[in-house]
Amino acid sequence: MRDPALLFDDYLEKHRERKKQAGKDFINKIEDQAVSKLANQNSALGHPEPNRKLVLIQDCKKHKEIALPIISKIRHKELNLASYKLSHTHCASLAEVFNLEPDTLTKINL
Numbered sequence: 064m065r066d067p068a069l070l071f072d073d074y075l076e077k078h079r080e081r082k083k084q085a086g087k088d089f090i091n092k093i094e095d096q097a098v099s100k101l102a103n104q105n106s107a108l109g110h111p112e113p114n115r116k117l118v119l120i121q122d123c124k125k126h127k128e129i130a131l132p133i134i135s136k137i138r139h140k141e142l143n144l145a146s147y148k149l150s151h152t153h154c155a156s157l158a159e160v161f162n163l164e165p166d167t168l169t170k171i172n173l
Contacts, residue, residue: 090129097130115160115167122156133157140169 097120116134123130128150136143149157161168 091124115164118160118163119156122159123152126152128152134160137168140167141172142168142170143172145172 119134120130131147131149131153133142133144133147133149133153136147
């Protein structure tokens with residue numbers, strides 16, 4: 064018979080893994096809902112091209128990154144990233160956003 068302490072450790076490990084997976088599933092569901100909502104808004108407004116938030120969310124989702132609210136940091140054509148650490152994916156997504164809408168930004172504060 065196996066040691067009860069080892070059985071409990073196995074149980075705890077499986078429980079932790081299930082909680083991690085549930086958290087990942089929850090984040091994916093929220094991101095999917097956000098993408099769907101933005102896509103529906105675009106089609107309802109007659110915008111065939113995606114808006115900048117949608118581009119950022121889809122890019123981050125494709126590369127399995129959490130989409131940070133970077134776009135909301137733009138004020139008066141300035142992007143304040145003083146408190147943010149961005150991954151390569153976030154930077155590439157921002158570059159794509161600014162290629163779609165070049166007049167969005169004039170200055171970045173790091």
